[in-house]
Amino acid sequence: ELKVEQNPLFLSMQEGKNYTIYCNYSTTSDRLYWYRQDPGKSLESLFVLLSNGAVKQEGRLMASLDTKARLSTLHITAAVHDLSATYFCAAANAGGTSYGKLTFGQGTILTVHP
């Protein structure tokens, strides 16, 4: 059974600082996703990572995937208040009848302070 763990679960950052959120998954997965959720809102897709070594960047966020280590990271550069949200990673089953199913991590609540 695929399991996904994120850390840290809570992250309080100062504006301008850098930090990384880690996402480990337990079994083979060929797709890794990052989502953002603002309070009271739904999930917004940030990144889709499909292969080992994949790196994607959007603004101050950069995501990477290491399938051998079963690890994805979400790196935040020079944080700003607008990045405050909950970030989820999710891994997809590699195949079979549960192909489309996503297993989510617990979420990381990020708060950026002035």
Add this chain to the structure above:
Amino acid sequence: GAGVSQSPSNKVTEKGKDVELRCDPISGHTALYWYRQSLGQGLEFLIYFQGNSAPDKSGLPSDRFSAERTGGSVSTLTIQRTQQEDSAVYLCASSRIRTSGVDYNEQFFGPGTRLTVL
């Protein structure tokens, strides 16, 4: 274009009543998913429809939960004899399994239905 829509946005019901939650996926998306988000359990997969294939029901927590998808588009999640532990936000997502030969299966989520069982 239009995203995934869900209705109602909020539903308050009494314990023991049945409820129906509706999801309209993005036009052209062949796959549709239901998830549940609650404080205690986080985000949980419930059920997945892909085209005309038999749905993957492996995440449904009990036989009180059922879902159908009519005409390959709109889906309804039904919870019978609701219990207080069913209180959660029910999220629907849809995806296009293949895009130009690359299988992203990027899932786009609707705004959710907040269900409160009194």
